[in-house]
Amino acid sequence: MPFGEIVCGAPGSGKSTYCYGKHQLFTALNRPISVVNLDPANDNILYPCAIDVSSLITLQDAMNEHGLGPNGGMLYCMEYLEANVDWLEDRLNELGKDAYVLFDIPGQVELSTNHDSLKRIVAKLIKIGFRLAAVHLCDAHYVTDASKYISVLLLSLRTMLHLELPHINVLSKIDLIAQYGDLDFNLDFYTEVQDLSYLENALTAATPRYAALNMALVSLIEDFSLVGFETLAVEDKNSMLHLARAIDRATGYVFIPLPDTKPPPGAIDDPDVSSAVRPNTYSLLSTAAGPMRDFGSNVQDVQERWVDAREQYDAHEKAQWRREGEISREEAVKKNNLKIRERNTPNSRAVDS
Ligand SMILES: Nc1nc2c(ncn2[C@@H]2O[C@H](COP(=O)(O)OP(=O)(O)OP(=O)(O)O)[C@@H](O)[C@H]2O)c(=O)[nH]1
Numbered sequence: 001m002p003f004g005e006i007v008c009g010a011p012g013s014g015k016s017t018y019c020y021g022k023h024q025l026f027t028a029l030n031r032p033i034s035v036v037n038l039d040p041a042n043d044n045i046l047y048p049c050a051i052d053v054s055s056l057i058t059l060q061d062a063m064n065e066h067g068l069g070p071n072g073g074m075l076y077c078m079e080y081l082e083a084n085v086d087w088l089e090d091r092l093n094e095l096g097k098d099a100y101v102l103f104d105i106p107g108q109v110e111l112s113t114n115h116d117s118l119k120r121i122v123a124k125l126i127k128i129g130f131r132l133a134a135v136h137l138c139d140a141h142y143v144t145d146a147s148k149y150i151s152v153l154l155l156s157l158r159t160m161l162h163l164e165l166p167h168i169n170v171l172s173k174i175d176l177i178a179q180y181g182d183l184d185f186n187l188d189f190y191t192e193v194q195d196l197s198y199l200e201n202a203l204t205a206a207t208p209r210y211a212a213l214n215m216a217l218v219s220l221i222e223d224f225s226l227v228g229f230e231t232l233a234v235e236d237k238n239s240m241l242h243l244a245r246a247i248d249r250a251t252g253y254v255f256i257p258l259p260d261t262k263p264p265p266g267a268i269d270d271p272d273v274s275s276a277v278r279p280n281t282y283s284l285l286s287t288a289a290g291p292m293r294d295f296g297s298n299v300q301d302v303q304e305r306w307v308d309a310r311e312q313y314d315a316h317e318k319a320q321w322r323r324e325g326e327i328s329r330e331e332a333v334k335k336n337n338l339k340i341r342e343r344n345t346p347n348s349r350a351v352d353s
């Protein structure tokens, strides 16, 4: 059964970077992964692309041919893809029934909040057997201001209600959050969306005229009680692993490597590598259904890592990388010396005799 993620979010929220990062991580872990670019305006694709919508239609073609602007052109492209969904289905079938597919969606938010083409394409994918989750990326910058935070909550809620998929909202670029100054509340206030009435003072101070409207929106979000956030720093392995497990739990994906699969380089069960080098993330991902006790399952850890003690953690990580580098260099030298000794042994016996 194929599984997949609909990676959506506002322009620049980090969708393509996330797809690239996840492709690198899963390839290193020997986990199947393919990335499908569904953004017809994406002309600088970072990741190895299994299927590219640009071979069906590009935004530029749509604009030139029908005299449309970039927004109208994008909607046209999605409608065109919907009309040619068999093209997508044929290519997805070529990826095999055990494929794990990331769909990189254009950043135009109405595609995942109002327009029906993406929704119908998703319905088609589900019909052909895909188990999908929506991964909705939102720039963490939005939590630095109460009214922007309300807007991102509304956007997330609207996307959840429109796509009707198992849904994970993600505050992306969390590694940059300390740069935007002190937050009014701890990070868990923003990720858990527990009691938004605390925002009242900030909202009223910023826009006194709209105080009542703001509080009506707050109570709407609270009434649905659906929105919550995970966090993501794409270059941080722990953060990526935590999110991968959260998504696996949403889709029900359990990764069990085939018995004859070679563990990825650096895993503890690799007989060539000392167990001191790296923890065994391979088995971590094979037990996605287990309890979430890894880094990031507790948002206080994320707060400590990226807000409270970022510099100390960065220094600690650098020292660890240096030590890992030294250990693998020493292992390589040891292996090399062993090979030289083995090569010389028969000759030395011949000399002795
Ligand atoms: N520091 C940091 N930067 C990030 C992260 N994720 C993405 N970025 C940066 O954010 C910028 C936008 O990322 P993209 O991946 O192009 O965003 P996108 O959502 O695909 O954008 P569109 O396709 O235009 O909608 C790039 O400069 C990335 O390097 C992250 O976790 N941390």
Ligand SMILES: [Mg+2]
Residues within 6 Å of the ligand: 015, 016, 017, 039, 042, 104
């Ligand atoms: Mg992109």
